[in-house]
Amino acid sequence: xxxxxxxxxxxxxxxxxxxxxxxxxxxxxxxxxxxxxxxxxxxxxxxxxxxxxxxxxxxxxxxxxxxxxxxxxxxxxxxxxxxxxxxxxxxxxxxxxxxxxxxxxxxxxxxxxxxxxxxxxxxxxxxxxxxxxxxxxxxxxxxxxxxxxxxxxxxxxxxxxxxxxxxxxxxxxxxxxxxxxxxxxxxxxxxxxxxxxxxxxxxxxxxxxxxxxxxxxxxxxxxxxxxxxxxxxxxxxxxxxxxxxxx
Amino acid sequence: xxxxxxxxxxxxxxxxxxxxxxxxxxxxxxxxxxxxxxxxxxxxxxxxxxxxxxxxxxxxxxxxxxxxxxxxxxxxxxxx
Numbered sequence: 001x002x003x004x005x006x007x008x009x010x011x012x013x014x015x016x017x018x019x020x021x022x023x024x025x026x027x028x029x030x031x032x033x034x035x036x037x038x039x040x041x042x043x044x045x046x047x048x049x050x051x052x053x054x055x056x057x058x059x060x061x062x063x064x065x066x067x068x069x070x071x072x073x074x075x076x077x078x079x080x081x082x083x084x085x086x087x088x089x090x091x092x093x094x095x096x097x098x099x100x101x102x103x104x105x106x107x108x109x110x111x112x113x114x115x116x117x118x119x120x121x122x123x124x125x126x127x128x129x130x131x132x133x134x135x136x137x138x139x140x141x142x143x144x145x146x147x148x149x150x151x152x153x154x155x156x157x158x159x160x161x162x163x164x165x166x167x168x169x170x171x172x173x174x175x176x177x178x179x180x181x182x183x184x185x186x187x188x189x190x191x192x193x194x195x196x197x198x199x200x201x202x203x204x205x206x207x208x209x210x211x212x213x214x215x216x217x218x219x220x221x222x223x224x225x226x227x228x229x230x231x232x233x234x235x236x237x238x239x240x241x242x243x244x245x246x247x
Numbered sequence: 248x249x250x251x252x253x254x255x256x257x258x259x260x261x262x263x264x265x266x267x268x269x270x271x272x273x274x275x276x277x278x279x280x281x282x283x284x285x286x287x288x289x290x291x292x293x294x295x296x297x298x299x300x301x302x303x304x305x306x307x308x309x310x311x312x313x314x315x316x317x318x319x320x321x322x323x324x325x326x327x
Contacts, residue, residue, distance in 0.1 A: 134292050176288060 009089025009136065010080050011227070012036040014067050014125065017045035019194035020144065021094040023216035025049055027224045029058030033090060036080040038063040040095070059084070067095045067121035068113075073128045087132035090227050093122035093166075094144040098196060100155040111158045118162035119169070126173060130182070139182035140227045143170045144219075145238065147190040150246045153204070163188075167238055174236035183235035185226045189219050190242025210243030251301060251327040257320045263296050264289070264316065276317035283316075293319065301327045 010033065016025040017039035026049065029035045035053065037060050039046035046062045053060040061083050065072040077088055097117045099110035122143055133139025148156050149163035167186045174184035191197060191205060193213045205213060219241050225231055226239070240246050257276070265271040269283040280290065290313065294305040303326040313319050 131295055134288075135295070180288075 007031075007033050007086075007089070008138070009086045009132075010034045010036060010084045011090035011092065012038065012063070012076060012080055012088050012125075012129075013092040013094055014038045014076075014121070015040070015095030016049060017042035018049075019196060020189065020192060020216045020219045021092075022049045023220035024092050024094060024223045025060060026053055026056075026058075027217075027220040028090065028092075028227060029053040029060050030056065031224060031228070032058075033227075034059040034061075034084045034086070036061055036063040036076065036083075036088075038065060038067065038076060038095065040064075040066045066117075067125060068116040070124060073121070073124045076125075077128050077132075081132075087136055088129055089133060089136060089138055090140045090142075091125060091129040092142045092144065092223060092227075093125055095121065096144065096146075096196075098156065098159050100159070102155055103157045106158060114158040115162050115165075118159065119165045122166055123169060126169075126184075130173075130177060133182045134177065134180050137181045139177075139180075140231075141170075141173070141182070141184040142223050142226050143167075143184070143186045145170070145186045145188045147188045147240060147242045147246050150188055150238075150240070170238070171236045178235055181232075183226070183232065185231075185234060185236065186238045187219060187222055187226070188238055188240045188242065188246065190214060190240070190245040192216060192219055192241075208243045208245050209247065212243065214241060214243060251324065253320065253324050256301070256323050256327070257316075259296075259300065260293070260316060260320050260323070263293050267292070274316055276320065277315055279315050280313065297323050303327050 011028045013021050013025045015021040016037040025035045025037050037046050037049050050060040050062050063076050099114050143166050145166045146163040148160045149167050170184050170186040191213045222239055222241050261274045264274050267289040290310045297303050303323055
């Protein structure tokens with residue numbers, strides 16, 4: 001609870017029931033942010049994240065909803081803002097899905113699902129977040145991209161396209177709103193030990209200069225920095241957290 | 248929403264525009280947004296304020312037509 005102090009707003013972390021999102025939610029709560037723990041299907045996981053945050057002395061609430069549903073962003077913001085009575089001043093677009101397939105075999109559905117959740121949902125959530133952030137002259141948006149946006153990984157052309165789109169979206173929005181005191185940055189995690197990478201071939205690990213997988217906590221630490229007051233001059237940046245994979 | 252007067256809207260618009268930087272004394276009905284250094288992002292924020300407070304939805308194409316402070320006030324009053 002090093003930096004814990006009363007915050008003027010709340011933090012929304014999408015896809016926070018497990019993995020990287022859960023670690024980010026815990027880290028922001030430890031800094032004093034009341035956190036909305038969004039989940040789509042893993043209710044038990046989300047409730048466990050909230051329970052742990054509360055037992056550590058933080059504040060958090062579960063926020064169900066599939067971010068790919070166009071109606072959900074407004075619902076999440078209204079629910080979180082009414083729960084804590086403050087605007088959402090931190091948004092972490094973390095929710096993501098993968099539907100891997102080699103491009104010749106990739107279906108329209110696999111393409112659309114991945115673009116909808118990883119890219120379009122982040123746009124809608126960002127659009128909604130900027131309303132209150134612009135009025136507050138303050139805000140932090142962190143988009144969780146991926147190293148595959150920077151370095152090809154066969155079988156993930158849809159995921160790579162969505163994450164590369166997310167990086168370009170990040171840079172453009174960052175420039176648009178910079179003078180409102182809002183920063184918008186992207187993280188590009190490499191191989192992180194989560195459910196999402198459990199089924200991926202371990203061969204890829206041999207290409208990681210650090211020769212090991214990263215942890216969700218190592219990604220969360222970077223989000224924690226980008227959200228902090230100290231990072232106020234960092235915007236439009238892409239921070240790789242990949243053990244050197246993209247270097 | 249027909250109870251909103253021109254003066255009320257003008258006062259609110261001037262207050263909002265002043266929060267974007269220009270000196271309040273320069274924000275007259277005839278002042279252009281260009282003269283006031285009010286850019287497109289400022290107008291987007293003005294549109295949000297107007298929507299929140301008067302329930303008037305101003306779209307991007309509405310805002311593009313606006314040249315002066317008076318244009319904005321007249322448009323908002325006509326829709327309120």
